[in-house]
Amino acid sequence: MVRKNIASQLWASVLVNAVYAMENYPIMLINTLLAPLSIFVIIVLVSHGGLLSVGIVGALVMTMITAGVGLQGDLSHLKNDMKLQDMVVSSPTSSLVYVAGMGLSELVFASPVIILLAVLATVYVHPTLMQTVTIMGVMALTFVFSIVLGFILSTLTTDVVQSWGFSGAVGVVLSTLPPVYYPISYIPMPFQYIAYISPTTYAAQIAQSAIGFTSVPAANLAVDWGVLIAVCAALVVLAIKKARWREP
Amino acid sequence: MDGIVCKGISKTYDGRNYALKGVSLSFPSRGIIALIGRNGAGKTTLVRILATQLMPSGGKAYINGVDVVKEPARVRDMIAIVPQEARAIPWLSPYQTVFSYLLYRGFGYGEARKRVKEALRKLGLGHQENKLNRMLSGGTKRKVMVATVLSSGAKVIFLDEPTTGLDPISRADLWNLLNALKKEYLIFLTTHYLEEAEHLADRIGIIEEGRLLAIGSMDELRKKVGHQYSIRVTQATRPKAFAGMRTTKIDGGHQLMTSERKAFEITNRLVRERVRFSTNPISLEDIFYHFARRQITEENGEGEEW
Ligand SMILES: Nc1ncnc2c1ncn2[C@@H]1O[C@H](COP(=O)(O)OP(=O)(O)OP(=O)(O)O)[C@@H](O)[C@H]1O
Ligand SMILES: [Mg+2]
Numbered sequence: 001m002v003r004k005n006i007a008s009q010l011w012a013s014v015l016v017n018a019v020y021a022m023e024n025y026p027i028m029l030i031n032t033l034l035a036p037l038s039i040f041v042i043i044v045l046v047s048h049g050g051l052l053s054v055g056i057v058g059a060l061v062m063t064m065i066t067a068g069v070g071l072q073g074d075l076s077h078l079k080n081d082m083k084l085q086d087m088v089v090s091s092p093t094s095s096l097v098y099v100a101g102m103g104l105s106e107l108v109f110a111s112p113v114i115i116l117l118a119v120l121a122t123v124y125v126h127p128t129l130m131q132t133v134t135i136m137g138v139m140a141l142t143f144v145f146s147i148v149l150g151f152i153l154s155t156l157t158t159d160v161v162q163s164w165g166f167s168g169a170v171g172v173v174l175s176t177l178p179p180v181y182y183p184i185s186y187i188p189m190p191f192q193y194i195a196y197i198s199p200t201t202y203a204a205q206i207a208q209s210a211i212g213f214t215s216v217p218a219a220n221l222a223v224d225w226g227v228l229i230a231v232c233a234a235l236v237v238l239a240i241k242k243a244r245w246r247e248p
Numbered sequence: 249m250d251g252i253v254c255k256g257i258s259k260t261y262d263g264r265n266y267a268l269k270g271v272s273l274s275f276p277s278r279g280i281i282a283l284i285g286r287n288g289a290g291k292t293t294l295v296r297i298l299a300t301q302l303m304p305s306g307g308k309a310y311i312n313g314v315d316v317v318k319e320p321a322r323v324r325d326m327i328a329i330v331p332q333e334a335r336a337i338p339w340l341s342p343y344q345t346v347f348s349y350l351l352y353r354g355f356g357y358g359e360a361r362k363r364v365k366e367a368l369r370k371l372g373l374g375h376q377e378n379k380l381n382r383m384l385s386g387g388t389k390r391k392v393m394v395a396t397v398l399s400s401g402a403k404v405i406f407l408d409e410p411t412t413g414l415d416p417i418s419r420a421d422l423w424n425l426l427n428a429l430k431k432e433y434l435i436f437l438t439t440h441y442l443e444e445a446e447h448l449a450d451r452i453g454i455i456e457e458g459r460l461l462a463i464g465s466m467d468e469l470r471k472k473v474g475h476q477y478s479i480r481v482t483q484a485t486r487p488k489a490f491a492g493m494r495t496t497k498i499d500g501g502h503q504l505m506t507s508e509r510k511a512f513e514i515t516n517r518l519v520r521e522r523v524r525f526s527t528n529p530i531s532l533e534d535i536f537y538h539f540a541r542r543q544i545t546e547e548n549g550e551g552e553e554w
Contacts, residue, residue: 004354012351015344016337024339024380083334087396090299090329090406093352094321246320247302 009093013101016084017074018108033112043181051182053125057135057207058181060117064139065174065200067106068146069167075102075154076163095245103147125211134210141228142203146174148235155244173198180204183214199231250277250312251434252298252404257307258458259293267293269458270307275451277312277403280430282449283438284536290458291438292332295408298436299329311404328353328402332409332438336389338382342373345381349396367399370425372418387414394422398429407437411444423448446532454539461539469535475505478534479514479527487525489517496541505530505538 022029040059043051079085088098107114121127127135153170157163178200184192195201202224209216216224252275259268268290275281283291296302298309300320309316311323336345346367350360368377371391381389390413397405411419419441426435426448439445445452446466453463462472470476481487482501495502506514511527518525530538 005351005356006354008351008354008356008360012348015351016340016348020344020348021339024341078337081335082337083331084337086296086299086301086331087329087334087349088352089301090324090327091349091352091400092321092325092354098352246300247296 004092006097009097010101010104012093013098014105014108017078017102017105019105022109028109029112032109033116037113037116039181047182053121053211054183054208054213055181056117056121056125057211057213058204060114060121060135060139061142061200061203061207062175062180063110063113063117064142065146067103067110067143068148068150069171069174070109070150071102071106071147072150072154072167072170073163074106075099075151076157079154080157080159080163089245095243096240099147099151099239102151103143106147107143127211131210135207138203138207138210138228141232142200145199145228145232145235148232148239149174152235152239152243174200177201178204183208185214199228202227249274249310251275252281252436253308253310254294254298255308257294257297257304257309259290259297259302260305266305266458268297268304271455271458271460272307273453273460273463275434275436277434278431279450280426280435280437280448281451281453282445283436283453283455284440284442284445284532285438285455286540288457289455291455292408293458294455295329295406295436295438296331299327299406300324301329301331326402327404327406328397328400329406330393330397330408330410334393336381336384336392338380340381341378342368342381342384342392342395343377345392346396346399350399353400353402363399363401367395370398371395372421387418390414391418391422398425403432404434405436407435409438409440411439411441419444442532442536452532454536456540462535466532469532470530473505473530473535473538474507475530475538476508477506477511477527478530479504479506479511479518479525481518481523481525483523487518487521487523489514489521489523496537498537503534503537505534 037059039062040055043055075085149170153166154163157166178195178198179187180200184195184201184205187195205214205216206221206224206228208214209221252273254271254273256270256272257268258266258270260266271294283294285291293302297304298311298316300316300323304317312326314322316323336342340348343364346364347360350363355363368374371394373388373391373395376384376388381392384392390410394407394410411422414422423444429435430450451463451465452469454461462469464472480498480501480503482499484500486495486502490502490504493504495504504514515525515527
């Protein structure tokens, strides 16, 4: 009598990590709403509104990064402090379904911000269908690589302090370093190369050119997509091969 | 073969020190097997290997004939575990804890709802099902975790120290529950409460420094020890009645394990010596000390305690 309802298994993570958490600790909602919006507000104010549209699109991309960083923290906590992951390992739920469910939970958690930003985008950016699709594509890829990276890192940590160390470092590379809320040309020359270390930079570049904020040659855009897709693929392969579902 | 089979399971975490040194055992598909042993003996390590959470460094293990290393997915359909350090997630209620676990097991919503009620009722948690876990007492949280796996219907259940932190009445309740379940399930538990192992287990394994020193029912273990009676004196000086016999220093006194026939003779001598003593059929504690101490004295190379 083995029934495997994958929808149930996915939903279990969404319940544990998002729905029940929000239901029982409503304060968390306010927190998720404020965090990604604060930088956006500062950027818009400092630029006297000049960076409004790029700020909205940047915040959308950044929300996806935040989801991955958040996932790493949540997974580490549930694995190391609650031993939930051990219980799930010894159950019919596969690592892929567990991570996908947890990723989904981060999306649910971020949904109030995403909705708010989407409304702002409709009002201030007026994207065409093509632009909308492009931005959503970028968001999807960003989401995948940041979620998978979050998962890989969480399996390497054995306690929560170690996990903070990782998320700090990853946060800098993925969200502080790359020019998400402003164009890369604002960064003085030799330092632009440092920004290119981060996959987020490529995602931001596509998004910024999609709304016509910067003009990027088609060849460069192709490279941007290529890098983003390659990073996603590499991380997924790495996760499948190396992630420690069963400890060595 | 059904049940659990381990063949020479070994485990090293760092490549040098072995937490398990060739553990072999088998246990049928129904009943309770309890593992006892001191802190760091290797109980959790063995449980985690069997529950497909940890790779063994050597040896083979099968659950209902399925290889734990090679076919973990098939094993995982059959097992459920409460890890030693598992905690009830503070922002969930008992109901939500069990319910979400049942979804992980792959049950649909309706079936999961039915099972939650049933499991919470069995553990006497019905009236607290909607409180947040963080408001519950430590023992109640433990019960929530046990309810979680029992609800799953998995036929092989691992409980790593399930009764730690339970009050005597709750512990007795859980014992009754496990005793009722053992006709249908294979329950693999570890415990530091020897009376728990004695009371519940069909077979008890004594593990020490990664080695399974003995395994069997209470009767079989008594036979392995080769003694039926334990005589204890509380005084520090060794009584003359014990001269020439192997004794163990225990609680500031001495303990002698012996056969039924000799016990009579020795107690008579103790009476003549006017030494206060007690005599009992040997308990699991005596058996545990017998094996564990022998192990220690063998390793230290000092046998004079005996
Ligand atoms: N993750 C780990 N990394 C390194 N060593 C470990 C790890 N887990 C356990 N050990 C070591 O393996 C040995 C066995 O530990 P284990 O947790 O299996 O003992 P145990 O019998 O369950 O003890 P307790 O009764 O305290 O729970 C110990 O020496 C312990 O230090
Ligand atoms: Mg243990």
